Amino acid sequence: MPLLDIQDLRIDFGTTRVVDGVSLAIDEGQTLGLVGESGCGKSVTALSIGRLLATPPARHAGGRILLGGQEVLTLSSDGLRSIRGRVVSYIFQEPGASLNPVRRIGAQVLESLRLHAPSRATEAEVVRRLAGVGIPAPDQRARDYPHQLSGGMQQRVMIALALASEPRLLVADEPTTALDATVQAQIMDLLLDVQRRTGMAILLITHNLGLVADVARRVAVMYAGQIVEEAPARHLLSQPVHPYTRALIRSVPEIGVDRERLPALPGQVPVPGRWPAGCRFAPRCPSALASCATSPPGLEPVAPGHRVRCPVRPPAIP
Secondary structure: OOOEEEEEEEEEEOOEEEEEEEEEEEOOOOEEEEEOOOOOOHHHHHHHHOOOOOOOOEEEEEEEEEEOOEEHHHOOHHHHHHHEOOOEEEEOOOHHHHOOOOOOHHHHHHHHHHHHOHHHOOHHHHHHHHHHOOOOOHHHHOOOOHHHOOHHHHHHHHHHHHHOOOOOEEEEEOOOOOOOHHHHHHHHHHHHHHHHHHOOEEEEEEOOHHHHHHHOOEEEEEEOOEEEEEEEHHHHHHOOOOHHHHHHHHOOOOOOOOOOOOOOOOOOOOOOOOOOOOOOOHHHOOOOOHHHHOOOOOOEEEEOOEEEOOOOOOOOOO
């Protein structure tokens, strides 16, 4: 049984469908990369796992979320408290906005330990946790406020908070955004080291296909509230089928390849509630057929473990 099993999830904001029939599964110790442009529904899907969306305006319109064998969408308040942190934990976007600006770093980590591991809730353990995520002089940094730390150090504090409860699933939502390449590598090395030691699963939400290629076992590509392609990472990145996936891969810079300009995908992700009647990518798709404008495609298998929401089979990427 997968650790996380999302089945046909549908989320509405008011009368507007934002996530539409998403199905995903993650095994213990596995990393799944969820990629796509901003506005595709990745973060809404991720926040649904721990029921962190405000209701209203969000509303569960259908589907299931099984986490560690429990149906998340029917859990009571006490049941949710039992899985938040201990089973699923989050690294949110923009750590500077997620950390409490008026509380010292050490106090915030200590609060998490008191909630999830009270027997280890000591100042010495706080220092050990900060040192464990690579923060130099952790005893001094524990007395700092968030604004006194760099973006990379703030992200490391967020990781320390997320890992304080030793979760079985870590949801990392753009964990390396706005960080330089060296710090990005350090952050991901840290998460993968924890994964190797504990067997923790990771849901990695990112725009960075290069990062996905390095760390993910499987990749799911999301567009306009739907999964449009899912496959083992190496297979998908070397043999993409959906035109959207192919466009994303073409836009990644390559070392040693001299280009004046990277290929750009025209248009933008359609606004929820104004999705095209047929294939949602059809207005931007260079391979679209006349039928694509009226016939919504299903997510169909094209190879073992490889599903695609597109009837068109374009030629291989040159």
